[in-house]
Amino acid sequence: MPVSEAAAAAAAGPIGSASCRPLIEMSRISKRFLDVVATRDVDFAVFPGEICALLGENGAGKTTLMNVLFGFYTADSGEIRVQGEPIATPSPKEAIRRGIQMIHQHFALVPPMSVLENVILGHETGAGPFLDLDEGLARLAALQSRFGMNLDPAARVWTLSVGEQQKVEILKALYRGARVLIMDEPTAVLVPSEIVELFKTLRTFASQGNGVVFISHKLNEVMEISSRIVVLRNGQVVASRATARTTPRELASLMVGGEVVERARRSGGGPGDPVLEISGLEASNDKGVPAVKRVDLTVRQREIVGIAGVSGNGQRELAEVVFGLRTPSGGSVTVGATRLVSGDPSSSIAAGMARIPEDRIATGLLMSLSIADNLILENHGSGEFLSFCLMDHDRIRRHGERLIHEYHIKATGPAVVAGSLSGGNLQKVILARSLSSRPRVIVAAQPTRGLDVGAAQYIHGRLFEERDRGAAIVLISEDLDEILAVSDRIVVMYEGRIVGEVPADRAARDQLGLWMSGVVG
Amino acid sequence: MSDDLVGLAFVTGLLAAAVRMATPVVFAMLGEVLAERAGVLNLGIEGTMLMGAMTGFVVAIKTGSLWLGVLAAAAVGMLLGLLMAVLAVHLGLSQHVSGLGITLLSTGLAMFIYRLCFGSPTVPPTVVPFGQVAIPVLAKIPLVGPALFDQYALVYLSWALIPAVSVLLYRTKIGLRLRAVGENPFAADTAGVNVPLVRTVSLVCGGALMGVGGAFLTLAHQNMFLMDVVGGRGWIAVAMVIFGNWDPVKGALGAGLFGLLDGLQLRLQALGLAVPFHVFLIIPYVVTVLAMMSVSRKAMAPAGLLKPYRREDRGG
Ligand SMILES: Nc1ncnc2c1ncn2[C@@H]1O[C@H](COP(=O)(O)OP(=O)(O)OP(=O)(O)O)[C@@H](O)[C@H]1O
Ligand SMILES: [Mg+2]
DSSP: OOOOOOHHHHHHHTTSSSOOSSSSSEEEEEEETTTTEEEEEEEEEEOOOEEEEHHHOOOOTTHHHHHHHHTTSSSSEEEEEEETTEEEEEEHHHHHHEEEEESSSSOOOOOOOOOHHHTTTOOOOTTTBBHHHHHHHHHHHHHHHTTTOOOOTTTTTGSOHHHHHHHHHHHHHHHHTOSSSEEEEEGGGOOHHHHHHHHHHHHHHTTTTTTTEOOOOHHHHHHHHOEEEEEEEETTEEEEEEEGOOOHHHHHHHTTTTTOOOSSOOOOOSEEEEEEEEEEEEEOOOSSEEEEEEEEEEETEEEEEEEOTTTTTSHHHHHHHHHTSSSSSSEEEEETTOOOOTHHHHHHHTTTEEESSSSSSIIIIITTTTTHHHHHHTTSSSSTEEEHHHHHHOHHHHHHHHHHHHHOOOOSSSSSSSSGGOHHHHHHHHHHHHHTTTOOOEEEEEEETTTOEEEEEEEHHHHHHHHHHTOOEEESSSSEEEEEEHSSSSEEEEEEEEEEEEEEEGGHHHHHHHTTTOOOH | OOOHSHHHHHHHHHHHHHHHHHHHHHHHHHHHHHHHHHTTOOOHHHHHHHHHHHHHHHHHHHHHHHHHHHHHHHHHHHHHHHHHHIIIIISSOOHHHHHHHHHHHHHHHHHHHHHHHOOEEEEEOOOOOOOEEETTTTGGTTTTTHHEEEOHHHHHHHHHHHHHHHHHHHHHHHHHHHHEEEEEEEEHHTTTOOHHHHHHHHHHHHHHHHHHHHHIIIIIIIISTTTTTSSTHHHHHHHHHHHTTHHHHHHHHHHHHHHHHHHHHHHHHTTTSSOEOOOOOOHHHHHHHHHHHHHTTOOOOOOTOOOOTTSSSOOO
């Protein structure tokens, strides 16, 4: 990835010359939650004109550190200075007043309110107690033109796309006169063209003497946008590098504290016979609106088909219908020679299908049950875990112990409740459960969303192994890099239809991006 | 009698009764709207009204001033609103449990204080209630004039409060913050809005309105305090908030409808038909349930309702 000129120029400032005064400075910040130390004695600074990337594994403490800077979390110890002046009583209100703005991973927007109302919330315009929206409107219009945005100020936020909602968040920050903008994994939900736009906005913002903190798990993005990179590990800063003087490989090993081993992409032969056949599938979403429209898709043995698309284009519904969690309004799903009973997940499991659900917590695991119990959720009735019709806890525990070991799940034992695990380890539990039955078909939805590089690579490696063993795999992901890295064949979904298909080795990023935004041709 | 059924006097009487019956519900409904738009379901409403009814009555008798009674009822409502805020906002307890707890507490407490003041007399003490205030000119309009414009001052106050609460919610800075807090407290918090403060103030102000709604019952509608004086009107107000889709004006229309049915059932009872009077008593409640069933499917509750908000909780 090319390093932009602006980024390279900015890198020279903070690193090397001591004359440049930081916009904000955090020193010896410690924060713990009950028994977890999230950050320990962290020093961190943001300089004018720089885009500073914050990297680290899941749970390294990136979000926590930034929440402390924003005054949203109260640190147990440490100090924050804004242009040399300490913040005595940190709170979001105080942070905003001092020019610090944070855009959280889960947007802080009020969906039924208009763009304008969201932007001015807390900084309302008008005389006395009354609201004067016109005054805010003028200021919003000026901001929009300065940053080349054109959102309709009267539009209700819930009607906007995720990318547009992020723009509302940015406008909100600019409206309050942000000098330091913190963005927590902002690109996780964007399509490639939106990422380009976001980067342009961030560069414009930084070039005006402001600072940006950019959190991401995607190393190539970090290399492209940032001028300096700070790596956190286990709540401590382990490195600060000028972007121009480091490599993704070095960063990855800094994050995990050792070399990251990439797995071989393919060892077995090419695709075999068709296993999963989806034909003419149609289904509605929760609101009763058609979400999957006449989808045909065949996945072969030893093949990973990646389904790319912006979230909300029917991928989730497709995955649910295929697994029998949603009743289709037409079409059929066949595994091998068996036609699945629509709307009946047990027939899918019996036919050898496994799923990695999009929402780990809501539809993947029971957070208050033990790991061992979670691991048998989909085959608890198989007889393997029963003795005289009752659950055989001894066998369930041994099964748990074996999988914890096999899948490197970081937990003290099979009796630990799932709720106490980190995101990456939750995903490993799901993986262990679905893969231990040696499925013929795997439907994986966003399997690495929010996971760090190491965890993501582990999951990808497992998918490769399953594919080489002979499984037919459907990979649904909004992350184009993941689709490109893992799939053998790529299809793109747009508004419930498959609008494009291409073998992975001939796929071009721009073409996929166009398909994802509905441009077919 | 049956001539009256179609007569003008009947219509006027019915309208006047409807307005009177609706007024306590309007006060309480407005109070509940404030609380719920800020994200807190206040089920202490029934008890708060009862405490308002009792306090208003006791203070009016002891001081001889009806208006002091009303103020005292508002003050007690504010205290109970504050208690609700401590439990549900600051301690983050379940809103259902906190609210029902306050209603249970108030039910016992109201009787207890009443007994402390008056013992258990065979003939309950009474006040000289508020008299009607006719508005010049308007009260002379045929048919509706005497019904709508020859009413208690508190009735006019409740009318004035409907647009006032509307303006507060939709046209003021505080209103924008209040709605934001109710929809997404996380968004409000990160915008620098003090979420616990906004919720507390909403509950306290809402409590005042509930208290006054209760006082209307003992100082205008009737002239004495009975244990069942509120009679579920607090719950009706909660229903009206949903019926009105959390909008003060629509909620007031619902309360008016309830008042009309209540007035109608009284009149039907008076006809002396060979039907147990209980059948008439339940009419407004049955219609309320039916109306709720039809509208509540479209109802859009504030998204933050019922969810305690604490900054460092996971999932923000
Ligand atoms: N509000 C909270 N309550 C309890 N524990 C928390 C809270 N927030 C974070 N933690 C814990 O603090 C540690 C750091 O979490 P943090 O969210 O800062 O990590 P992160 O680097 O942002 O990870 P990710 O890449 O997954 O977003 C983790 O162990 C996490 O479980
Ligand atoms: Mg994070």
